[in-house]
Amino acid sequence: MSDPVMMMPKRMVELEVDGQTVKVFEGETILDACNKVEIDTPTLCFGETLQPKNACRVCVVEVEGARVLQPSCSRKAEAGMKVHTNSERVRASRRMVLELLASSVDLSTTSVAPEYLEAYEARPEKFGPQAPPDTHRDHHRAGHSAVTDGQLAATVYQGIKIDNELYTRDYSKCILCYKCVDACGEQWQNTFAISVAGRGFDARISTEFVVPLPESACVYCGNCIQVCPTGALMFKSEHDLREEGEWREEEQTVTTTICTYCGVGCNLELHVQDNSIVKVTSPPDHSITHGNLCIKGRFGFQHAQARDGAKK
Amino acid sequence: MDIKLLNVAPTEDEKEAVDLLLGPALSGWDGGERDALTDTRVAEGGHESREDRHLLLPVLWAVQDRIGYISAPALAYISKRMTIAPAEVYGVASFYMMLATEPTPPRVLHVCEDIACKCLGSDDLIATLQERFGPEGAVSADGRSTWHRSPCLGQCDRGPAVLMMEAGLEPFTRTYAPASTATALAVLSEEEGVAGTEPSEPYQLGDPSLRLLRRIGVIDPLSLDDYRAKGGYDALRAAVSLGPAGVIREIKDSRLMGRGGAAFPTGVKWEAVAQQPARPKFLICNADESEPGTFKDRVIMEGDPCSLVESMTIAGYAMGVENGFIYLRGEYPEAERALQSAIDQAYDRGLLGDDIMGEGFTFDLEIRRGAGAYICGEETAIFNSIEGYRGEPRSKPPFPVEKGVFQKPTAINNVETLINVLDVIRRSGPGYAETGTTGSTGMKLFCLSGNIERPGVYEVPFGGTLRELIDLAGGVPDGREIQAVLLGGAAGSFVRPDELDIELSFEAVREAKTTLGSGVVMVFDDTVNMHGILQRIAQFFRNESCGQCVPCRVGTVRQQEALARLASGKPRGGVETELELIAEIGGCMRDASICGLGQAASSAVESAIDRLGVFKEGAR
Known part of the structure; x- marks a missing residue:
């Protein structure tokens, strides 16, 4: 939603981050303050177009006077706050969060993962060899788990879900950031095709009774793919190229254009490899779409090309 | 849409x-x-x-x-x-344990596998069921019955416990405790005439010093007349003559602290809600008592349900709240029936609803039944559960007094906290504060279970010692030695037998780096395998984590795995490395989890390692 034209003047609050004095608008978060003074803060579940869910806890910081660490993405800045982003306590928690994720989730297509894991010297392998995929994962009873001997580190691995021609869902890569659910539901699309189901380590993103997407309420707007930070949700075209070993991101060009299907004027970013469109995104900072598209803008690019080589 | x-x-x-x-x-x-x-x-x-x-x-x-x-x-x-x-x-x-989304027989026997029942033979019960009925989830030949393991059923004073849920036109849920193998099998095969439990009777029955438990075992819990004959609804009458501000003043003067585990001053909470301008406001009684080893609220609700209804009416009157919920755990069918009867009778007599006692104020009260989720005892998770969402905790701030259920100002109090209000009104705030210690006023209920001669709920003033309390309950049976005492439940911590002189007050236990939590005192004698107990505690947190934040969702699993490796004698990289790993995981869960569940999920385990020296060489 675009900002109203008339705005009340906002008050500024002054706080201290790692010894530096920062002024931010009232209502802005600690993360905003960190960004303002260029303090790098790792984030995974944070999405610039979504309300912070603060589920991943990788952005935690120490606020003097608070008993526990605070999620910088959602905790509002308050006047006089003293924030530490690099204390041993903060680093230890961030490191452990990354290790817990990397030991249980396939982060191979999470673009920021290698950088974060290195910066925090994370050693996910310390939990031992990873457990194999569990085909029954979508049907675990809430509140029950098998007794473990602890020799294998439990994972969220399960088979990839390919049930339509447009996008794939590989929940082995899902860190449960809730962004797809929020984008599909009340924050953007109002389709509510997916929800978090189950609980605890068995919590997972699911349609009702795990029905395939074509039987669900999904309208294939792809706004979930847009916000997915891990590649768990992926264009089928990208997935296929990766499977063939032909995905070469460094060779791709990105062309921004305007969608021609209707008069709204959504911006499209066409990702092109070998003169073929391989995926479509939309700029999150665009004042009309905020990164959102519909099925036509997101997936209706086949007419511009013939991917099987039969070019016209 | x-x-x-x-x-x-x-x-x-x-x-x-x-x-x-x-x-x-x-x-x-x-x-x-x-x-x-x-x-x-x-x-x-x-x-x-x-x-x-x-x-x-x-x-x-x-x-x-x-x-x-x-x-x-x-x-x-x-x-x-x-x-x-x-x-x-x-x-x-799919969030709740007691709701099934896959085809399930109409009759399900839930068999408690938690730590208190473990001390009383639930492992044997489960083994026999597996042998004679079939593995967990196996369906009887007639397709009508099955069984599942369950977390603590709140019957720790008389385990091992089982709970039968039977679906149908006249659904029926009933607790059997203690349940012998014969009882469990008879219930599974629909034999007639197997008696369910009756309300627990306190061992202190008849003791004139009792205040919170004084009516339990004395009155008929299903009779409002009986309740009134024993002083019931005198407090509401007195509260109305004090006026709303007067009631809050007495509560503040009493220095009553919340009994659910966080020990927040009740008067401060009530005053904050009373002062909120937003309408409507809500009152919630947190009766989702699910902390392993805790059963005091059940004993109150089963034995003296009208006292909770009266306390909530007073609270509603004092804060100007017209709608109350009792969020009751689904595992307490007997308490639900008793409370429903108390509520129905109160409506009939004009003690709930509009124009209560002709005094012109309104208070409506209803029970909301939980469905098997420990996390729903977390105050903000209760809000989501009542509103029809997944029972996931919310971030604080904003706090419940400002934005609680339905985003409206909400006072949320534990059962025991609320019934203390009657005692405050009866004695006046300063009179109430004469009992107990400076920082912890009034009487406290403790749940004694495990290897103890007379398990049950005990009411004592704050300020006694743990040793006195254990002696009051008859000590450890058969002349055995105490190995450890779990204070405060699975989210609490263990103390050693040489620490029994610790004073039972909020301030003294804080000093001793432990907690009273929900009043659990679970005693383990020297025959108990602490490895088994710790593994069960770890599994409990794994099963009960809501899954929202990473530290708790994955941390509870990694903690359980590390304990399993240690217990099986196959640590990775040596015992010390594993203990360091557990401490590291615990640190992150404590520091970075969203809510109290994750923050306390390593507390008992770490205290067993640090205080008891479990896994040290030579320890069992």
């Missing part, structure tokens, strides 16, 4: 179960008969039914109680009736 549904009709039974609760559908739009003339022109029901989202959990229960599980067509019908997307309904239904 358009809702896309599976094109399958519910059975008549499923439809009836839903309609009995929600009333008939308004039009073809929300699941009724489609009228070709009007329904094509006017869409009805959307907003109205969405405002009723808080009925989602009761509706799911209605189907569960009728059929035994929630089928895809039943879920689609609920979706249509309530205008909630089916994926969301599925997300909510």
